[in-house]
Amino acid sequence: MPLAAYAHRLVRLERTAAGLAAEVQLDHRIAGYDRLPASATRRLALVPAGGRWLVAADDPVGSALLWDLGTVRAVHGRHSLVLGLAPEDDLRALAREADRAVPAVGAVWGAGWAGRLLLYAPASLDQLARLLDATAAEYRNIAAVTTAAPGAPAAPADRILVNPEAYHGLSTLGRRVVTAHEAVHVATRAATRPWTPLWLSEGAADWTAYLGAGRTARLVAPELAADVAAGRLPRALPADADFATTATGLAQAYESAWFACDLVARRHGPQRLTALYRAVAAGGPPPSDRSADRAAVVDRALRRTLGTGLDAFTRDWRAALRTALG
Structure with a gap:
Protein backbone atom coordinates (compact mmCIF):
# COMPACT_ATOMS: atom_id res chain seq x y z
CA MET A 1 0.00 0.00 0.00
CA PRO A 2 1.81 3.20 -1.15
CA LEU A 3 1.12 5.39 1.87
CA ALA A 4 3.05 8.64 2.23
CA ALA A 5 1.72 9.27 5.75
CA TYR A 6 -0.27 7.36 8.35
CA ALA A 7 -1.09 8.71 11.81
CA HIS A 8 -3.77 8.42 14.48
CA ARG A 9 -5.15 11.39 16.44
CA LEU A 10 -7.04 10.66 19.65
CA VAL A 11 -10.51 12.24 19.80
CA ARG A 12 -12.11 10.54 22.79
CA LEU A 13 -11.11 7.89 25.35
CA GLU A 14 -13.52 6.06 27.65
CA ARG A 15 -13.23 3.23 30.16
CA THR A 16 -15.20 0.07 29.47
CA ALA A 17 -15.76 -3.15 31.36
CA ALA A 18 -13.09 -4.82 29.23
CA GLY A 19 -10.58 -1.96 29.09
CA LEU A 20 -10.73 1.22 27.02
CA ALA A 21 -12.67 2.49 24.02
CA ALA A 22 -10.97 5.11 21.86
CA GLU A 23 -12.31 7.18 19.00
CA VAL A 24 -9.49 8.32 16.75
CA GLN A 25 -8.99 10.14 13.48
CA LEU A 26 -6.80 8.25 11.06
CA ASP A 27 -4.94 10.62 8.74
CA HIS A 28 -3.32 9.12 5.67
CA ARG A 29 -2.03 10.16 2.25
CA ILE A 30 -1.59 8.06 -0.87
CA ALA A 31 1.92 8.75 -2.16
CA GLY A 32 1.92 10.82 -5.34
CA TYR A 33 -1.83 11.49 -5.27
CA ASP A 34 -2.95 13.17 -2.04
CA ARG A 35 -1.70 16.69 -1.32
CA LEU A 36 -3.58 16.82 1.98
CA PRO A 37 -4.22 13.95 4.38
CA ALA A 38 -7.48 12.07 4.07
CA SER A 39 -9.16 11.54 7.41
CA ALA A 40 -11.32 8.66 8.63
CA THR A 41 -12.90 8.06 12.03
CA ARG A 42 -12.05 4.78 13.74
CA ARG A 43 -13.28 3.12 16.94
CA LEU A 44 -10.62 1.11 18.80
CA ALA A 45 -11.18 -1.37 21.61
CA LEU A 46 -8.11 -1.62 23.89
CA VAL A 47 -7.55 -4.40 26.43
CA PRO A 48 -4.79 -4.73 29.05
CA ALA A 49 -2.33 -7.59 28.63
CA GLY A 50 0.89 -8.07 30.54
CA GLY A 51 1.28 -4.42 31.47
CA ARG A 52 0.54 -3.23 27.94
CA TRP A 53 -2.55 -2.18 26.03
CA LEU A 54 -3.42 -4.22 22.97
CA VAL A 55 -5.85 -3.34 20.18
CA ALA A 56 -8.67 -5.88 20.30
CA ALA A 57 -10.78 -4.25 17.59
CA ASP A 58 -10.34 -1.49 15.01
CA ASP A 59 -13.62 -0.62 13.29
CA PRO A 60 -14.55 2.17 10.87
CA VAL A 61 -17.14 4.75 11.80
CA GLY A 62 -19.07 5.41 8.60
CA SER A 63 -17.33 4.40 5.40
CA ALA A 64 -14.69 1.67 5.47
CA LEU A 65 -11.17 2.11 4.17
CA LEU A 66 -9.99 -0.14 1.37
CA TRP A 67 -7.58 -2.05 3.59
CA ASP A 68 -10.37 -2.80 6.07
CA LEU A 69 -11.71 -5.21 3.46
CA GLY A 70 -8.63 -7.33 2.83
CA THR A 71 -5.09 -7.36 1.48
CA VAL A 72 -4.66 -4.52 -1.00
CA ARG A 73 -2.74 -4.99 -4.24
CA ALA A 74 -1.22 -2.02 -6.07
CA VAL A 75 -0.72 -1.69 -9.83
CA HIS A 76 1.09 1.35 -11.22
CA GLY A 77 0.26 2.58 -14.71
CA ARG A 78 1.87 5.36 -16.71
CA HIS A 79 -0.79 7.84 -15.55
CA SER A 80 -2.53 5.86 -12.85
CA LEU A 81 -2.44 3.91 -9.63
CA VAL A 82 -4.96 1.13 -9.07
CA LEU A 83 -5.45 -0.17 -5.54
CA GLY A 84 -7.75 -3.08 -4.97
CA LEU A 85 -8.80 -6.47 -3.77
CA ALA A 86 -9.84 -7.66 -7.22
CA PRO A 87 -7.63 -10.14 -9.14
CA GLU A 88 -4.39 -8.61 -10.39
CA ASP A 89 -5.36 -9.07 -14.04
CA ASP A 90 -8.43 -6.91 -13.40
CA LEU A 91 -6.31 -4.25 -11.73
CA ARG A 92 -3.93 -4.20 -14.71
CA ALA A 93 -6.83 -3.90 -17.13
CA LEU A 94 -8.15 -0.93 -15.13
CA ALA A 95 -4.72 0.70 -15.24
CA ARG A 96 -4.64 0.32 -19.03
CA GLU A 97 -8.04 1.98 -19.38
CA ALA A 98 -7.01 4.78 -17.02
CA ASP A 99 -3.77 5.33 -18.93
CA ARG A 100 -5.79 5.60 -22.15
CA ALA A 101 -8.30 8.00 -20.59
CA VAL A 102 -5.85 10.53 -19.13
CA PRO A 103 -4.40 11.94 -22.39
CA ALA A 104 -7.81 11.83 -24.09
CA VAL A 105 -9.37 13.85 -21.29
CA GLY A 106 -6.39 16.19 -21.16
CA ALA A 107 -6.79 16.93 -24.87
CA VAL A 108 -10.24 18.40 -24.13
CA TRP A 109 -9.85 19.89 -20.66
CA GLY A 110 -6.22 21.01 -20.80
CA ALA A 111 -3.32 20.48 -18.45
CA GLY A 112 -4.70 22.30 -15.43
CA TRP A 113 -5.04 19.12 -13.38
CA ALA A 114 -2.73 16.43 -12.07
CA GLY A 115 -2.97 14.28 -15.20
CA ARG A 116 -3.17 11.03 -13.25
CA LEU A 117 -5.89 8.84 -11.79
CA LEU A 118 -6.28 6.96 -8.53
CA LEU A 119 -8.67 4.03 -8.78
CA TYR A 120 -10.02 1.74 -6.06
CA ALA A 121 -11.11 -1.73 -7.16
CA PRO A 122 -13.07 -3.62 -4.49
CA ALA A 123 -13.77 -7.28 -5.13
CA SER A 124 -17.56 -7.05 -4.90
CA LEU A 125 -20.55 -4.70 -4.91
CA ASP A 126 -20.92 -5.19 -1.16
CA GLN A 127 -17.34 -3.99 -0.65
CA LEU A 128 -18.04 -0.93 -2.81
CA ALA A 129 -21.06 -0.15 -0.66
CA ARG A 130 -18.93 -0.32 2.48
CA LEU A 131 -16.40 2.09 0.97
CA LEU A 132 -19.23 4.52 0.23
CA ASP A 133 -21.13 3.92 3.48
CA ALA A 134 -24.15 3.11 1.34
CA THR A 135 -26.37 0.16 0.51
CA ALA A 136 -25.53 -2.21 -2.32
CA ALA A 137 -28.90 -1.44 -3.94
CA GLU A 138 -27.92 2.22 -4.37
CA TYR A 139 -24.97 1.32 -6.62
CA ARG A 140 -25.99 -2.00 -8.17
CA ASN A 141 -26.29 -0.52 -11.66
CA ILE A 142 -23.51 2.06 -11.35
CA ALA A 143 -20.25 0.90 -12.94
CA ALA A 144 -18.02 3.48 -11.24
CA VAL A 145 -18.24 6.59 -9.11
CA THR A 146 -15.79 9.37 -8.35
CA THR A 147 -15.62 10.65 -4.78
CA ALA A 148 -13.46 12.82 -2.59
CA ALA A 149 -10.94 11.37 -0.21
CA PRO A 150 -12.54 10.77 3.21
CA GLY A 151 -12.53 13.99 5.20
CA ALA A 152 -10.75 15.94 2.46
CA PRO A 153 -11.73 19.62 2.24
CA ALA A 154 -12.80 21.23 -1.05
CA ALA A 155 -12.11 18.20 -3.24
CA PRO A 156 -15.34 17.12 -4.94
CA ALA A 157 -13.73 14.26 -6.86
CA ASP A 158 -10.35 12.59 -6.71
CA ARG A 159 -10.82 8.81 -6.35
CA ILE A 160 -12.55 6.53 -8.83
CA LEU A 161 -14.29 3.60 -7.17
CA VAL A 162 -15.22 0.72 -9.48
CA ASN A 163 -18.20 -1.58 -9.06
CA PRO A 164 -16.77 -4.87 -10.38
CA GLU A 165 -20.16 -6.46 -11.01
CA ALA A 166 -21.47 -3.66 -13.23
CA TYR A 167 -18.11 -2.72 -14.78
CA HIS A 168 -17.27 -6.21 -15.98
CA GLY A 169 -20.71 -6.55 -17.53
CA LEU A 170 -19.91 -3.72 -19.95
CA SER A 171 -18.55 -4.02 -23.47
CA THR A 172 -15.00 -2.90 -24.25
CA LEU A 173 -16.37 0.46 -25.37
CA GLY A 174 -18.56 0.68 -22.30
CA ARG A 175 -15.61 0.20 -19.94
CA ARG A 176 -13.63 2.77 -21.93
CA VAL A 177 -16.47 5.30 -21.74
CA VAL A 178 -17.04 4.77 -18.02
CA THR A 179 -13.34 5.19 -17.20
CA ALA A 180 -13.02 8.33 -19.31
CA HIS A 181 -16.27 9.73 -17.86
CA GLU A 182 -14.92 9.41 -14.33
CA ALA A 183 -11.56 10.82 -15.43
CA VAL A 184 -13.37 13.97 -16.57
CA HIS A 185 -14.79 14.41 -13.08
CA VAL A 186 -11.25 14.26 -11.70
CA ALA A 187 -9.95 16.68 -14.35
CA THR A 188 -12.76 19.20 -13.78
CA ARG A 189 -12.95 19.07 -9.99
CA ALA A 190 -11.31 22.52 -9.65
CA ALA A 191 -14.06 23.97 -11.86
CA THR A 192 -16.96 22.05 -10.30
Whole structure:
Protein backbone atom coordinates (compact mmCIF):
# COMPACT_ATOMS: atom_id res chain seq x y z
CA MET A 1 0.00 0.00 0.00
CA PRO A 2 1.81 3.20 -1.15
CA LEU A 3 1.12 5.39 1.87
CA ALA A 4 3.05 8.64 2.23
CA ALA A 5 1.72 9.27 5.75
CA TYR A 6 -0.27 7.36 8.35
CA ALA A 7 -1.09 8.71 11.81
CA HIS A 8 -3.77 8.42 14.48
CA ARG A 9 -5.15 11.39 16.44
CA LEU A 10 -7.04 10.66 19.65
CA VAL A 11 -10.51 12.24 19.80
CA ARG A 12 -12.11 10.54 22.79
CA LEU A 13 -11.11 7.89 25.35
CA GLU A 14 -13.52 6.06 27.65
CA ARG A 15 -13.23 3.23 30.16
CA THR A 16 -15.20 0.07 29.47
CA ALA A 17 -15.76 -3.15 31.36
CA ALA A 18 -13.09 -4.82 29.23
CA GLY A 19 -10.58 -1.96 29.09
CA LEU A 20 -10.73 1.22 27.02
CA ALA A 21 -12.67 2.49 24.02
CA ALA A 22 -10.97 5.11 21.86
CA GLU A 23 -12.31 7.18 19.00
CA VAL A 24 -9.49 8.32 16.75
CA GLN A 25 -8.99 10.14 13.48
CA LEU A 26 -6.80 8.25 11.06
CA ASP A 27 -4.94 10.62 8.74
CA HIS A 28 -3.32 9.12 5.67
CA ARG A 29 -2.03 10.16 2.25
CA ILE A 30 -1.59 8.06 -0.87
CA ALA A 31 1.92 8.75 -2.16
CA GLY A 32 1.92 10.82 -5.34
CA TYR A 33 -1.83 11.49 -5.27
CA ASP A 34 -2.95 13.17 -2.04
CA ARG A 35 -1.70 16.69 -1.32
CA LEU A 36 -3.58 16.82 1.98
CA PRO A 37 -4.22 13.95 4.38
CA ALA A 38 -7.48 12.07 4.07
CA SER A 39 -9.16 11.54 7.41
CA ALA A 40 -11.32 8.66 8.63
CA THR A 41 -12.90 8.06 12.03
CA ARG A 42 -12.05 4.78 13.74
CA ARG A 43 -13.28 3.12 16.94
CA LEU A 44 -10.62 1.11 18.80
CA ALA A 45 -11.18 -1.37 21.61
CA LEU A 46 -8.11 -1.62 23.89
CA VAL A 47 -7.55 -4.40 26.43
CA PRO A 48 -4.79 -4.73 29.05
CA ALA A 49 -2.33 -7.59 28.63
CA GLY A 50 0.89 -8.07 30.54
CA GLY A 51 1.28 -4.42 31.47
CA ARG A 52 0.54 -3.23 27.94
CA TRP A 53 -2.55 -2.18 26.03
CA LEU A 54 -3.42 -4.22 22.97
CA VAL A 55 -5.85 -3.34 20.18
CA ALA A 56 -8.67 -5.88 20.30
CA ALA A 57 -10.78 -4.25 17.59
CA ASP A 58 -10.34 -1.49 15.01
CA ASP A 59 -13.62 -0.62 13.29
CA PRO A 60 -14.55 2.17 10.87
CA VAL A 61 -17.14 4.75 11.80
CA GLY A 62 -19.07 5.41 8.60
CA SER A 63 -17.33 4.40 5.40
CA ALA A 64 -14.69 1.67 5.47
CA LEU A 65 -11.17 2.11 4.17
CA LEU A 66 -9.99 -0.14 1.37
CA TRP A 67 -7.58 -2.05 3.59
CA ASP A 68 -10.37 -2.80 6.07
CA LEU A 69 -11.71 -5.21 3.46
CA GLY A 70 -8.63 -7.33 2.83
CA THR A 71 -5.09 -7.36 1.48
CA VAL A 72 -4.66 -4.52 -1.00
CA ARG A 73 -2.74 -4.99 -4.24
CA ALA A 74 -1.22 -2.02 -6.07
CA VAL A 75 -0.72 -1.69 -9.83
CA HIS A 76 1.09 1.35 -11.22
CA GLY A 77 0.26 2.58 -14.71
CA ARG A 78 1.87 5.36 -16.71
CA HIS A 79 -0.79 7.84 -15.55
CA SER A 80 -2.53 5.86 -12.85
CA LEU A 81 -2.44 3.91 -9.63
CA VAL A 82 -4.96 1.13 -9.07
CA LEU A 83 -5.45 -0.17 -5.54
CA GLY A 84 -7.75 -3.08 -4.97
CA LEU A 85 -8.80 -6.47 -3.77
CA ALA A 86 -9.84 -7.66 -7.22
CA PRO A 87 -7.63 -10.14 -9.14
CA GLU A 88 -4.39 -8.61 -10.39
CA ASP A 89 -5.36 -9.07 -14.04
CA ASP A 90 -8.43 -6.91 -13.40
CA LEU A 91 -6.31 -4.25 -11.73
CA ARG A 92 -3.93 -4.20 -14.71
CA ALA A 93 -6.83 -3.90 -17.13
CA LEU A 94 -8.15 -0.93 -15.13
CA ALA A 95 -4.72 0.70 -15.24
CA ARG A 96 -4.64 0.32 -19.03
CA GLU A 97 -8.04 1.98 -19.38
CA ALA A 98 -7.01 4.78 -17.02
CA ASP A 99 -3.77 5.33 -18.93
CA ARG A 100 -5.79 5.60 -22.15
CA ALA A 101 -8.30 8.00 -20.59
CA VAL A 102 -5.85 10.53 -19.13
CA PRO A 103 -4.40 11.94 -22.39
CA ALA A 104 -7.81 11.83 -24.09
CA VAL A 105 -9.37 13.85 -21.29
CA GLY A 106 -6.39 16.19 -21.16
CA ALA A 107 -6.79 16.93 -24.87
CA VAL A 108 -10.24 18.40 -24.13
CA TRP A 109 -9.85 19.89 -20.66
CA GLY A 110 -6.22 21.01 -20.80
CA ALA A 111 -3.32 20.48 -18.45
CA GLY A 112 -4.70 22.30 -15.43
CA TRP A 113 -5.04 19.12 -13.38
CA ALA A 114 -2.73 16.43 -12.07
CA GLY A 115 -2.97 14.28 -15.20
CA ARG A 116 -3.17 11.03 -13.25
CA LEU A 117 -5.89 8.84 -11.79
CA LEU A 118 -6.28 6.96 -8.53
CA LEU A 119 -8.67 4.03 -8.78
CA TYR A 120 -10.02 1.74 -6.06
CA ALA A 121 -11.11 -1.73 -7.16
CA PRO A 122 -13.07 -3.62 -4.49
CA ALA A 123 -13.77 -7.28 -5.13
CA SER A 124 -17.56 -7.05 -4.90
CA LEU A 125 -20.55 -4.70 -4.91
CA ASP A 126 -20.92 -5.19 -1.16
CA GLN A 127 -17.34 -3.99 -0.65
CA LEU A 128 -18.04 -0.93 -2.81
CA ALA A 129 -21.06 -0.15 -0.66
CA ARG A 130 -18.93 -0.32 2.48
CA LEU A 131 -16.40 2.09 0.97
CA LEU A 132 -19.23 4.52 0.23
CA ASP A 133 -21.13 3.92 3.48
CA ALA A 134 -24.15 3.11 1.34
CA THR A 135 -26.37 0.16 0.51
CA ALA A 136 -25.53 -2.21 -2.32
CA ALA A 137 -28.90 -1.44 -3.94
CA GLU A 138 -27.92 2.22 -4.37
CA TYR A 139 -24.97 1.32 -6.62
CA ARG A 140 -25.99 -2.00 -8.17
CA ASN A 141 -26.29 -0.52 -11.66
CA ILE A 142 -23.51 2.06 -11.35
CA ALA A 143 -20.25 0.90 -12.94
CA ALA A 144 -18.02 3.48 -11.24
CA VAL A 145 -18.24 6.59 -9.11
CA THR A 146 -15.79 9.37 -8.35
CA THR A 147 -15.62 10.65 -4.78
CA ALA A 148 -13.46 12.82 -2.59
CA ALA A 149 -10.94 11.37 -0.21
CA PRO A 150 -12.54 10.77 3.21
CA GLY A 151 -12.53 13.99 5.20
CA ALA A 152 -10.75 15.94 2.46
CA PRO A 153 -11.73 19.62 2.24
CA ALA A 154 -12.80 21.23 -1.05
CA ALA A 155 -12.11 18.20 -3.24
CA PRO A 156 -15.34 17.12 -4.94
CA ALA A 157 -13.73 14.26 -6.86
CA ASP A 158 -10.35 12.59 -6.71
CA ARG A 159 -10.82 8.81 -6.35
CA ILE A 160 -12.55 6.53 -8.83
CA LEU A 161 -14.29 3.60 -7.17
CA VAL A 162 -15.22 0.72 -9.48
CA ASN A 163 -18.20 -1.58 -9.06
CA PRO A 164 -16.77 -4.87 -10.38
CA GLU A 165 -20.16 -6.46 -11.01
CA ALA A 166 -21.47 -3.66 -13.23
CA TYR A 167 -18.11 -2.72 -14.78
CA HIS A 168 -17.27 -6.21 -15.98
CA GLY A 169 -20.71 -6.55 -17.53
CA LEU A 170 -19.91 -3.72 -19.95
CA SER A 171 -18.55 -4.02 -23.47
CA THR A 172 -15.00 -2.90 -24.25
CA LEU A 173 -16.37 0.46 -25.37
CA GLY A 174 -18.56 0.68 -22.30
CA ARG A 175 -15.61 0.20 -19.94
CA ARG A 176 -13.63 2.77 -21.93
CA VAL A 177 -16.47 5.30 -21.74
CA VAL A 178 -17.04 4.77 -18.02
CA THR A 179 -13.34 5.19 -17.20
CA ALA A 180 -13.02 8.33 -19.31
CA HIS A 181 -16.27 9.73 -17.86
CA GLU A 182 -14.92 9.41 -14.33
CA ALA A 183 -11.56 10.82 -15.43
CA VAL A 184 -13.37 13.97 -16.57
CA HIS A 185 -14.79 14.41 -13.08
CA VAL A 186 -11.25 14.26 -11.70
CA ALA A 187 -9.95 16.68 -14.35
CA THR A 188 -12.76 19.20 -13.78
CA ARG A 189 -12.95 19.07 -9.99
CA ALA A 190 -11.31 22.52 -9.65
CA ALA A 191 -14.06 23.97 -11.86
CA THR A 192 -16.96 22.05 -10.30
CA ARG A 193 -19.00 23.91 -7.71
CA PRO A 194 -22.05 23.05 -5.60
CA TRP A 195 -24.14 25.14 -7.99
CA THR A 196 -22.87 23.39 -11.13
CA PRO A 197 -25.95 21.55 -12.44
CA LEU A 198 -25.53 17.82 -12.84
CA TRP A 199 -26.82 17.98 -16.39
CA LEU A 200 -23.70 19.99 -17.21
CA SER A 201 -21.15 18.03 -15.17
CA GLU A 202 -22.48 14.60 -16.13
CA GLY A 203 -23.22 15.64 -19.69
CA ALA A 204 -19.75 17.10 -20.21
CA ALA A 205 -18.20 13.93 -18.81
CA ASP A 206 -20.22 11.71 -21.14
CA TRP A 207 -19.62 13.98 -24.13
CA THR A 208 -15.85 13.80 -23.57
CA ALA A 209 -15.95 10.05 -23.01
CA TYR A 210 -17.83 9.38 -26.26
CA LEU A 211 -15.70 11.77 -28.30
CA GLY A 212 -14.25 9.94 -31.27
CA ALA A 213 -16.25 6.76 -30.62
CA GLY A 214 -18.18 7.13 -33.87
CA ARG A 215 -21.57 6.59 -32.25
CA THR A 216 -24.73 8.26 -33.49
CA ALA A 217 -27.11 10.02 -31.11
CA ARG A 218 -29.48 7.04 -31.24
CA LEU A 219 -26.69 4.68 -30.20
CA VAL A 220 -25.49 6.92 -27.37
CA ALA A 221 -29.02 7.69 -26.16
CA PRO A 222 -31.22 4.66 -26.89
CA GLU A 223 -33.61 5.08 -23.92
CA LEU A 224 -34.11 8.77 -24.66
CA ALA A 225 -34.59 8.03 -28.36
CA ALA A 226 -37.33 5.51 -27.52
CA ASP A 227 -39.09 8.09 -25.34
CA VAL A 228 -38.90 10.83 -27.98
CA ALA A 229 -40.10 8.49 -30.72
CA ALA A 230 -43.07 7.58 -28.51
CA GLY A 231 -43.95 11.25 -28.04
CA ARG A 232 -42.43 11.63 -24.56
CA LEU A 233 -40.21 14.64 -25.22
CA PRO A 234 -38.58 15.99 -22.03
CA ARG A 235 -40.02 19.31 -20.95
CA ALA A 236 -36.86 20.52 -19.20
CA LEU A 237 -33.20 19.72 -18.76
CA PRO A 238 -32.77 17.01 -16.12
CA ALA A 239 -32.77 18.16 -12.49
CA ASP A 240 -30.09 17.08 -10.06
CA ALA A 241 -32.54 14.65 -8.42
CA ASP A 242 -32.90 12.83 -11.73
CA PHE A 243 -29.30 11.62 -11.35
CA ALA A 244 -29.86 9.82 -8.04
CA THR A 245 -28.50 6.30 -8.40
CA THR A 246 -31.93 4.73 -7.87
CA ALA A 247 -33.95 7.34 -9.80
CA THR A 248 -36.51 6.18 -12.34
CA GLY A 249 -35.31 7.32 -15.75
CA LEU A 250 -31.66 7.54 -14.72
CA ALA A 251 -30.50 6.46 -18.19
CA GLN A 252 -32.62 9.18 -19.80
CA ALA A 253 -31.15 11.80 -17.46
CA TYR A 254 -27.59 10.94 -18.52
CA GLU A 255 -28.55 10.72 -22.17
CA SER A 256 -30.38 14.06 -22.04
CA ALA A 257 -27.34 15.66 -20.41
CA TRP A 258 -25.02 14.19 -23.03
CA PHE A 259 -27.26 15.51 -25.81
CA ALA A 260 -27.29 19.01 -24.29
CA CYS A 261 -23.50 19.14 -24.12
CA ASP A 262 -23.14 17.58 -27.55
CA LEU A 263 -25.45 20.30 -28.87
CA VAL A 264 -23.18 22.99 -27.43
CA ALA A 265 -20.06 21.38 -28.87
CA ARG A 266 -21.58 20.82 -32.33
CA ARG A 267 -23.01 24.31 -32.69
CA HIS A 268 -20.34 26.35 -30.95
CA GLY A 269 -17.26 24.13 -30.75
CA PRO A 270 -15.73 22.09 -27.92
CA GLN A 271 -13.90 25.12 -26.54
CA ARG A 272 -17.24 26.81 -25.84
CA LEU A 273 -18.42 23.77 -23.89
CA THR A 274 -15.38 23.87 -21.62
CA ALA A 275 -15.71 27.65 -21.38
CA LEU A 276 -19.36 27.27 -20.33
CA TYR A 277 -18.38 24.80 -17.65
CA ARG A 278 -15.80 27.17 -16.21
CA ALA A 279 -18.10 30.19 -16.56
CA VAL A 280 -20.71 28.47 -14.38
CA ALA A 281 -18.06 27.86 -11.73
CA ALA A 282 -16.90 31.47 -11.88
CA GLY A 283 -20.44 32.86 -11.86
CA GLY A 284 -21.36 31.91 -8.31
CA PRO A 285 -22.03 31.40 -5.58
CA PRO A 286 -25.73 32.12 -5.95
CA PRO A 287 -27.39 34.03 -3.07
CA SER A 288 -29.05 30.80 -1.96
CA ASP A 289 -29.28 27.16 -2.97
CA ARG A 290 -32.77 27.65 -4.40
CA SER A 291 -33.16 26.23 -7.88
CA ALA A 292 -34.05 29.67 -9.25
CA ASP A 293 -30.82 31.20 -7.94
CA ARG A 294 -28.72 28.36 -9.29
CA ALA A 295 -30.49 28.60 -12.64
CA ALA A 296 -29.68 32.32 -12.76
CA VAL A 297 -25.96 31.51 -12.53
CA VAL A 298 -26.27 29.07 -15.44
CA ASP A 299 -28.33 31.59 -17.42
CA ARG A 300 -25.63 34.25 -17.08
CA ALA A 301 -22.91 31.78 -18.04
CA LEU A 302 -24.85 30.71 -21.13
CA ARG A 303 -25.37 34.31 -22.21
CA ARG A 304 -21.70 35.11 -21.68
CA THR A 305 -20.32 32.09 -23.56
CA LEU A 306 -23.02 31.18 -26.11
CA GLY A 307 -25.06 34.36 -26.42
CA THR A 308 -28.29 32.67 -25.37
CA GLY A 309 -30.18 32.33 -22.08
CA LEU A 310 -31.24 29.17 -20.27
CA ASP A 311 -34.86 29.27 -21.48
CA ALA A 312 -33.82 29.71 -25.12
CA PHE A 313 -31.17 27.01 -24.79
CA THR A 314 -33.74 24.62 -23.35
CA ARG A 315 -36.10 25.31 -26.26
CA ASP A 316 -33.28 24.71 -28.75
CA TRP A 317 -32.33 21.48 -26.95
CA ARG A 318 -35.91 20.18 -27.09
CA ALA A 319 -36.22 21.06 -30.76
CA ALA A 320 -32.92 19.34 -31.54
CA LEU A 321 -34.06 16.25 -29.63
CA ARG A 322 -37.23 16.10 -31.68
CA THR A 323 -35.27 16.43 -34.93
CA ALA A 324 -32.51 13.97 -34.08
CA LEU A 325 -34.48 11.31 -32.19
CA GLY A 326 -38.13 11.78 -33.11
